Amino acid sequence: MKKDIDKLIRGNIKKLVPYSSARDEYSGTDATLLDANENPYNAPYNRYPDPHQTLLKQQISKLKGIDPVQLFIGNGSDEAIDLLFRIFCEPGKDNAVSIDPTYGMYQVAADINDVDLKKVPLINDFELDINGLQDACDDHTKLLFICSPNNPTSNSFDPEKIIGLAEKLNVIVVVDEAYIDFSRRESLKSQVAALNNLVVLQTFSKAWGLAGIRLGFAIAAPEIISFMGKVKYPYNLNMLTMDFAMKSLENQDKVNQWIENILKERSSLERKLKRYRFVEKVYPSDANFLLVKVRKPKKVYNYLIEKKIVVRDRSNIELCEGSLRITVGTILENKKLEKALMQYQRDFVESCEV
Numbered sequence: 439m440k441k442d443i444d445k446l447i448r449g450n451i452k453k454l455v456p457y458s459s460a461r462d463e464y465s466g467t468d469a470t471l472l473d474a475n476e477n478p479y480n481a482p483y484n485r486y487p488d489p490h491q492t493l494l495k496q497q498i499s500k501l502k503g504i505d506p507v508q509l510f511i512g513n514g515s516d517e518a519i520d521l522l523f524r525i526f527c528e529p530g531k532d533n534a535v536s537i538d539p540t541y542g543m544y545q546v547a548a549d550i551n552d553v554d555l556k557k558v559p560l561i562n563d564f565e566l567d568i569n570g571l572q573d574a575c576d577d578h579t580k581l582l583f584i585c586s587p588n589n590p591t592s593n594s595f596d597p598e599k600i601i602g603l604a605e606k607l608n609v610i611v612v613v614d615e616a617y618i619d620f621s622r623r624e625s626l627k628s629q630v631a632a633l634n635n636l637v638v639l640q641t642f643s644k645a646w647g648l649a650g651i652r653l654g655f656a657i658a659a660p661e662i663i664s665f666m667g668k669v670k671y672p673y674n675l676n677m678l679t680m681d682f683a684m685k686s687l688e689n690q691d692k693v694n695q696w697i698e699n700i701l702k703e704r705s706s707l708e709r710k711l712k713r714y715r716f717v718e719k720v721y722p723s724d725a726n727f728l729l730v731k732v733r734k735p736k737k738v739y740n741y742l743i744e745k746k747i748v749v750r751d752r753s754n755i756e757l758c759e760g761s762l763r764i765t766v767g768t769i770l771e772n773k774k775l776e777k778a779l780m781q782y783q784r785d786f787v788e789s790c791e792v
């Protein structure tokens with residue numbers, strides 16, 4: 439059943455008259471452009487970029503099998519997260535719900551926008567607490583964040599359960615699929631046509647190896663996308679990013695090869711990590727990283743830092759006690775890590791055992 443999205447949008451946003459740029463008012467080609475107070479020298483970078491990102495939108499839509507009107511492109515998917523708070527949540531009044539533990543930017547964006555984020559802990563080996571999530575939603579809840587595969591727990595969730603929540607709840611359900619290209623599960627992007635309160639976030643920062651150019655996107659019903667287009671900064675994507683992205687999108691074969699390499703290395707690293715005596719658990723992963731529970735996590739972390747190997751210490755996070763998050767690297771990088779951990783075992787584990 440379609441939801442009344444209009445009812446969820448903040449009043450001031452519904453009334454917003456978006457900024458009209460020079461490029462909005464004239465979009466033809468081969469004109470003498472004296473309308474945007476640009477410098478006439480230093481082409482092509484003297485010109486403002488296309489605020490509608492028409493060409494890139496066409497290309498990404500084709501890649502994802504969606505309609506361009508279902509697509510918002512941003513300066514990383516972090517931009518989309520912030521925009522969703524600004525569009526739907528009245529500061530100091532509305533709230534959002536998320537699973538816990540999860541990606542830290544939902545909390546930061548909530549705090550910046552003065553929105554209470556209610557966290558519902560995962561249950562039984564990092565599964566969704568469906569009843570808990572439903573109970574946490576009240577009349578002022580506008581957004582529900584589910585990251586799948588989830589950072590930092592590395593598992594993904596049953597899509598049917600997420601669809602069930604979107605069907606049942608009168609909130610915007612945001613599914614963050616930053617790691618979907620590494621997952622055994624299918625994206626929920628195909629559900630957006632039927633569920634107008636579902637927003638799927640994806641990014642080029644992970645499988646596409648483009649974190650440095652900042653490019654992420656949201657797939658949702660046109661009514662949501664149109665508000666995202668109105669609230670974003672007019673030129674949120676720069677020309678260099680768009681040009682580079684359009685070239686990179688032709689590299690699908692290379693990206694598939696990277697994904698294959700990373701998945702192969704993930705299995706190999708998982709197997710090897712399980713052999714160390716100080717490793718208590720390697721959680722099953724559906725992403726490009728492993729959550730690894732170790733004895734004395736701070737000591738392992740500091741030892742690796744000394745060896746100039748940086749992993750993420752997640753041991754202070756609830757439900758991830760004792761855990762380090764390790765990104766899967768190249769064969770060489772993973773070997774370096776394995777060697778360092780082997781040395782750690784010899785120096786600190788075996789010597790204590792004898």
Ligand SMILES: Cc1ncc(COP(=O)(O)O)c(C=O)c1O
Nearest residue numbers: 514515516541589616641643654
């Ligand atoms: C779950 C999740 N979503 C989004 C992002 C950020 O994506 P982007 O680089 O597109 O802003 C990250 C980055 O680590 C992430 O883990």
